[in-house]
Amino acid sequence: MDNVYIDEVETFIVDLPVKRPHQLAMTTITTQAIVIAIIKDKSGRTGVGEVATIGGASYGDSTVEAIKANVDKYIAPHLIDQSPIRFSKIMAMVGKHVRGNLFAKAVIEMALIDLAAKQREIPAYQLFGGKIHDSLPLAWTLASGDTAKDIEEAEEMLHKKRHNIFKLKIGHGDPGANVRHVGEIVKAVGGQSRITVDINQAWDEYIAARQIRALEEMGVSMIEQPLPAWNYEGMKRLTEKFDISILADESTTSLHDTYRIIKERAGDAVALKPAKHGGVLETKKIAGIAEGAGFGIYGGTMIESTVGNAIAASVYSTISEFKFGTEIFGPLLYRDRLTLEEIKVENFEIQIPDDIGFGNTLDYDKLHHYKR
Ligand code: MUC
Ligand code: MG
CATH class of the missing domain: 3.20.20.120 (Enolase-like C-terminal domain)
Incomplete structure (x- = not known):
């Protein structure tokens, strides 16, 4: 396998509109705020993760702004030069340095698994x-x-x-x-x-x-x-x-x-x-x-x-x-x-899709259109 080691981690806050207002007890959703993480290996392959949040800070205590800031500053540096197939070890190491921040950890682990599966050309569930x-x-x-x-x-x-x-x-x-x-x-x-x-x-x-x-x-x-x-x-x-x-x-x-x-x-x-x-x-x-x-x-x-x-x-x-x-x-x-x-x-x-990784091919034009 060519170079599997992690070279770059990028995160984006994206606001995606919904088809009709979605009313919950604490908020009504008209657009959902999500965080997309993209992890690139040294050969240019990418793994992608997503976490969504509801109603700013009104549903839970992880907001997209906090997720992005904490991934960029406290989690991403631990990933550089690691091999994504060791996602379990990488996440254990992240856990030692970063308390809580469950959404931030989730979006990174998802992108790691996606990348590890793509490197092996298998569906991620394997x-x-x-x-x-x-x-x-x-x-x-x-x-x-x-x-x-x-x-x-x-x-x-x-x-x-x-x-x-x-x-x-x-x-x-x-x-x-x-x-x-x-x-x-x-x-x-x-x-x-x-x-x-x-x-x-x-x-x-x-x-x-x-x-x-x-x-x-x-x-x-x-x-x-x-x-x-x-x-x-x-x-x-x-x-x-x-x-x-x-x-x-x-x-x-x-x-x-x-x-x-x-x-x-x-x-x-x-x-x-x-x-x-x-x-x-x-x-x-x-x-x-x-x-x-x-x-x-x-x-x-x-x-x-x-x-x-x-x-x-x-x-x-x-x-x-x-x-x-x-x-x-x-x-x-x-x-x-x-x-x-x-x-x-x-x-x-x-x-359930059987495609390689989690089966997601990012549309970069759409990502750039909806990103904050
Ligand atoms: C929730 O609390 O379950 C899931 C479906 C839905 O409509 O809202 C979410 C959040
Ligand atoms: Mg619920």
Whole structure:
């Protein structure tokens, strides 16, 4: 193999517009801010990673500005002259010098793995166990902020055989109105689909206990992060109280936080997201402890564009069981893409690409058009 050693690391902040406003409890997305990392080896080959963030600092504490600054100053220098196939060793070394910064670590590890796989001309999933699934169930998030529009959207998705799992973003405004909104959607499309809700930390324990009862009676199948991320005890009490599954999302970030949630049973399912865990290797470890404890696993998203979505698809294809399917629909919400490749969905499932690396060919004109 010609020169495999790392020569250069570049990062870009990109603002990509979405097709329609996407309303969450804490923010409404009109453009998504993402970070793209490109690692080049001495022969000119490139590996590419992506992490996406939601609503500046309103969703989580990693902002694109901080991710880029911390990669450029504190992480990138450790990569120069290293061989990307030793991504495990490189990330262990980065971990010794850089605390936290899970999104920054994730985007770099993704680009390292992509480059290592491209150097060997193999799909990236071969480097972490190989593919179990050729396709995975794919949820869509109904979050237009308007009940009638959400129903219309769900009907269209069912008709096109794109999605038959719908996650409803609630938690914005009055909790009673939130639950009535869910009730109308369940009435319209609940017979042909599975409905889940994501509260994104917006309720307190008292409101949650009242509203979850109503949601459970309607036939909703999963409640995502009803309480603030810090409230492990409240999540544990809700899990004990209800039969319906309580999914921990914002509260499961690092391996250590997730271990605590699993040990204390502060939920009974976890949402995986390579960005929030600090990369592919950490995501696989978290899936392992969840599996060992009998927790349900959900293939989550930060609403990545085609780059990060293909990376999540590749990782998830190597994890044995997704009790709740996946929601790696990001590219379908964007108006445009940064790669030549598109997401492929058939018969309600995302198809896992078998191309070299993570299967992303960057469109540099688009990258330069959308970069900040
Ligand atoms: C979240 O909290 O799950 C995932 C899908 C979606 O619509 O929002 C994200 C974030
Ligand atoms: Mg969530």
